[in-house]
Amino acid sequence: MMSRKELDLWVGLFVAIGIAALLFLALKVAGQSSFSASDTYQVEAKFDNIGGLKVRAPVKSSGVVVGRVSGVRFDNQTFEAVVSMTLDGRLQFPRDTSAKILTSGLLGEQYVGLSAGGDSANLKNGDTLKITQSAVVLENLISQFLYSKAAEPSPAAPDSKAPDSKK
Amino acid sequence: MHRITEILEGLGSRVTGWIWRLGFASRFFWLTLRHSGTAFRRFYLTIREIYFAGVLSLVIILVSGLFVGMVLGLQGYDTLVRYGSSEALGVLVALSLTKELGPVVAGLLFASRAGSAITAEIGLMKATEQLAAMEMMAVDPIARVVAPRFWAGIISMPLLAALFSAMGIFGGYLVGVRFIGVDDGSFWSQMQAAVDFKEDILTGIFKSVVFGIAITWIAVFEGYDAPPTAEGVSRATTRTVVTSSLAVLALDFVMTALMFRGI
Numbered sequence: 373m374m375s376r377k378e379l380d381l382w383v384g385l386f387v388a389i390g391i392a393a394l395l396f397l398a399l400k401v402a403g404q405s406s407f408s409a410s411d412t413y414q415v416e417a418k419f420d421n422i423g424g425l426k427v428r429a430p431v432k433s434s435g436v437v438v439g440r441v442s443g444v445r446f447d448n449q450t451f452e453a454v455v456s457m458t459l460d461g462r463l464q465f466p467r468d469t470s471a472k473i474l475t476s477g478l479l480g481e482q483y484v485g486l487s488a489g490g491d492s493a494n495l496k497n498g499d500t501l502k503i504t505q506s507a508v509v510l511e512n513l514i515s516q517f518l519y520s521k522a523a524e525p526s527p528a529a530p531d532s533k534a535p536d537s538k539k
Numbered sequence: 540m541h542r543i544t545e546i547l548e549g550l551g552s553r554v555t556g557w558i559w560r561l562g563f564a565s566r567f568f569w570l571t572l573r574h575s576g577t578a579f580r581r582f583y584l585t586i587r588e589i590y591f592a593g594v595l596s597l598v599i600i601l602v603s604g605l606f607v608g609m610v611l612g613l614q615g616y617d618t619l620v621r622y623g624s625s626e627a628l629g630v631l632v633a634l635s636l637t638k639e640l641g642p643v644v645a646g647l648l649f650a651s652r653a654g655s656a657i658t659a660e661i662g663l664m665k666a667t668e669q670l671a672a673m674e675m676m677a678v679d680p681i682a683r684v685v686a687p688r689f690w691a692g693i694i695s696m697p698l699l700a701a702l703f704s705a706m707g708i709f710g711g712y713l714v715g716v717r718f719i720g721v722d723d724g725s726f727w728s729q730m731q732a733a734v735d736f737k738e739d740i741l742t743g744i745f746k747s748v749v750f751g752i753a754i755t756w757i758a759v760f761e762g763y764d765a766p767p768t769a770e771g772v773s774r775a776t777t778r779t780v781v782t783s784s785l786a787v788l789a790l791d792f793v794m795t796a797l798m799f800r801g802i
Contacts, residue, residue, distance in 0.1 A: 374590075376583065383586050386594045390698025393705035397740050401633050401708060403731025428735070 411461035423507025470503035593695030608710025629730035632711030641704030646750035661762025662772035696751025
């Protein structure tokens, strides 16, 4: 039978490396986000189309993560999507800050991009962003492109050749 | 005709027997909780059981964690490289380990390594009338034998699951970054961007606590309820492994479905 002291040592060692593993998971794997949950404020923005934006998607300004999307719902009065965002309380944005829905990379996830405006007053908890730009939907983009192509005075090639022949 | 009634009778007695056992198991759970005071007042008893359930399971947990992580690294790389996103390997390994594989596989290993030992020990104590002897000496066997084992399982299980996940991520790193050559920086940074402490890691820890409760509850109950014969103890040990493995998998599905927020 093992002595009591030895037993305590082994169990202490076990608990210590268990806690070390938890710390590793929290710090190295999850990279504990820089802002704590307590020090935040909420703002909302209305979009015509949010594309594939998901809850917990990052909110970035100049490429730096400044918050997270905390909720997406549909406003049945204005028929728009309402995106609520939780922003880092240490960062202040002017009231005329605009929000865009952007995509990181070609196939990457979608995020909200904030561009600061020039107002002297800052956003407060519960404010709504006035200037927004919806997500780019590939189908709309293609149809716009096709319509603009169809509207152009057909082949551009003869026009460009014309000045050449004059020379 | 006689045959059919026999079958029906057998079926009925099985069902009632099963329900009776479930009721007894629930009462036993409550009794264990009520007599848990001793497990904390004389914490040495619990520490001794943590040694048997936790420390002795360390080797199997660490080694299998490492191998599971290494396999995830290899297989994940194989699929991800086709889409030109092999940097997402860290995300794949970390999320699948912390949310699912860590708690579940550690739970299955814990059930077969520690759960079976608990059942066999308590069952043998009962068969050799040690539990009856304790009662004769006015020592409550539930407080002295069952509760420390129960709490030791609940304390050990989350630590073992965390160790399994950490070891698995290290295995994935070893294969992905060291052997195959995925970029070191993007392996970790993509992982840190995608894994959320509250949503992913605490979910996994919560799961492992629930598995710890389920496995040790089944193990101590099967041991306490085992027929006091050699055959009875062996059957109880088998039942512990089968029932607690199924319980882990079923509870995992239920908890994942409850916590699933896929909008």
